[in-house]
Amino acid sequence: MTSTVTKTATRAEVCAVACADAFRGNGEVLASAFGTIPAIGVRLARHTFEPDLMISDGEAQLLRGTWPVGAPAVGEVEAWVPFRTIFDLVWHGKRHVMMIPSQVDGFGNANISAIGDYHRPKVQLLGVRGAPGNSVSHPTSYWVPKHSVRVFVSKVDMVAGVGNDRAVGAARRYHDLRRVVTNLAVLDYADDGSLRLASVHPGVTVDEVLAATGFPLTVEGDVPTSRLPTDDELQLIREVLDPDSLRDREVPS
Amino acid sequence: MADKRMTGTDVVGRLRSGMTLGIGGWGSRRKPMALVREILRSDLTDLTVVSYGGPDVGLLCAAGKVRKVVFGFVSLDSIALDPHFRAARQAGAVEVAEYDEGMLQWGLYAAAVKLPFLPTRAGLGSDVVTYNPHLRTVSDPYDGEELLAMPALHLDAAIVHMNRADLHGNAQFLGPDPYFDDLYCLAAEQAFVSCERIVPTAELTRTAHPATLKINRMMVTGVVEAPGGAHFTSCVPDYERDEDFQRAYVTAAADPGTWQEFADRYLTGPDAQWPAVRQEIPA
Known part of the structure; x- marks a missing residue:
């Protein structure tokens, strides 16, 4: 790809490459991404630095190729993966999922089930889906499009995805929380299992992130700034992966 | 060989209040909606429903048929949440057993192969x-x-919807995913298959691979021919999800008055008529 102008990346585009980077070095695994920007991220990763990733068409096939978000998947079919096979792959472990939690606590416990009293929730969400099994079986990351104290809470109402403090015994063996990418920052986990501020996106201060987080986020030393997309990555995002700018609806500029 | 053809009314006649009922499909995909509507029109109540849930769970909750939902999620796919299930939960109107979706499969599989x-x-x-x-x-x-x-998740009865079947109960999926319908049938005392078309046995594998015959007659109690029987959920390659009608379902659920109108018109009124499939995929 050629690029002749210096491009200025939007926040959504910074998030997209941060999501892509979460899959760096993953190799030949199923890369499952929920949300627009994570979907851009895994496709960008595969198209550029992580070519062995395997990606679903959203139904029951794994496809090669690179197709835009919000459009039907197009590419060579390389596998048939009905849900039953996906479940096998989940427990087998060759998968890295990026899910969208409604609540996350300081050790990466994640809730996608229900808000409020479990027996009579204030808000019923999807249900735990595969989060309990995912989080104790294979690498798990999260995407939070709106970083706020509503999402980052001191205690989640229902633990669907298992956090570091609760992963003990057989739940620990393959438990592997990787990153939380948000519209403000990238988080990873400190040695004690607590969520740690890994980088802040350009234009965001550490204090802003701390103020939008409902528990003490671990901060170690100087916090770096999240990287910008390269010009080639920007061109790929804008012209191929998301020509309709759906990413801006998820993270407005 | 037994002719297992029956009507939806026959199926409901074999169900009892208080039963544990497994419902096949996934989210808003290949749900046995015609059989679900038969249950809505019946006096069955107090059901425990086991489902990878979609509008099947929503409709049964809205009609007060459900005591307990055994689930991993309830979703309409293109619309994240089912409004009736959400309302039932938020009113504390149904008990739940919420499992990881793989645990649900394991429970059905354990029941299917007679393990505790x-x-x-x-x-x-x-x-x-x-x-x-x-x-x-x-x-x-x-x-x-x-x-x-x-x-093990033992089912008193299971209902699933398939693309084709023969009159003996051999049943076929032609879409991308068999889901867990065969496990529902094996986990159940009685399994009822509705299908788009009942065809001669030889027709089933005339163009399709035998691997599409995940459900065979020893697993099936009754077969119901119900063209459009999964509508408004998807039943590819016969038809896609009717997104317009699904939106109408969700919109109507927002208010008791509009829901009553919807129910009268499409579900339980004296002249209720469920709409026909509108997006048939040409063969």
Whole structure:
């Protein structure tokens, strides 16, 4: 790809490459991404630095190729993966999922089930889906499009995805929380299992992130700034992966 | 060989209030909607519903047919949440047993192969065990690792919708995913298959691979020919999800008055008529 102008990346585009980077070095695994920007991220990763990733068409096939978000998947079919096979792959472990939690606590416990009293929730969400099994079986990351104290809470109402403090015994063996990418920052986990501020996106201060987080986020030393997309990555995002700018609806500029 | 053809009314006649009912499909995909509507029109009540849930769960909750939902999620796919299930939960109107979706498969599989439980890691460490206090762990006799023992999910009856079947109960999926419908049938005392078309046995594999015959007659109690029987959920390659009608379903659910109109017109009124499939895919 050629690029002749210096491009200025939007926040959504910074998030997209941060999501892509979460899959760096993953190799030949199923890369499952929920949300627009994570979907851009895994496709960008595969198209550029992580070519062995395997990606679903959203139904029951794994496809090669690179197709835009919000459009039907197009590419060579390389596998048939009905849900039953996906479940096998989940427990087998060759998968890295990026899910969208409604609540996350300081050790990466994640809730996608229900808000409020479990027996009579204030808000019923999807249900735990595969989060309990995912989080104790294979690498798990999260995407939070709106970083706020509503999402980052001191205690989640229902633990669907298992956090570091609760992963003990057989739940620990393959438990592997990787990153939380948000519209403000990238988080990873400190040695004690607590969520740690890994980088802040350009234009965001550490204090802003701390103020939008409902528990003490671990901060170690100087916090770096999240990287910008390269010009080639920007061109790929804008012209191929998301020509309709759906990413801006998820993270407005 | 037995001719297992029956009507939806026959199916409902074999069900009883208080039963545990498994419903095949996934989310808003290949749900046995015609049979669900038969249940809505019946006096059945107090059901325990086991489902990878979609509008089947929503409709049964809205009609007050459900005591308990055994689920991993309830979703309409293109619309994230089912409004009736959400309302029922938020009103505390239904009991739940919420499992990881792989645990649900394990429970059905255990029932299918007559095991009391199957071990798994899924659920450990999560609040699935907190809110299902009946769950127990089991020690690996070889290695000592403590795993969750997912109990068998025995079903009194199962209802599934397939693309084709013969009159004996051999049934075929032609879409991308068989989901877990064969497990529902094996886990159930009685299994009822509705289908788009009943065809001669030889027709089933004339152009399709035999691997599409995941459900065979020894697993099936009755077969109901119900063209459009999954509508408004998808039943590819016969038809896609009717997104317009699904939106109308969700919109109507927002208010008791509009829902009553919807129910009268499409579900339980004296002249109720469910709409025809509108997006048939040409053969």
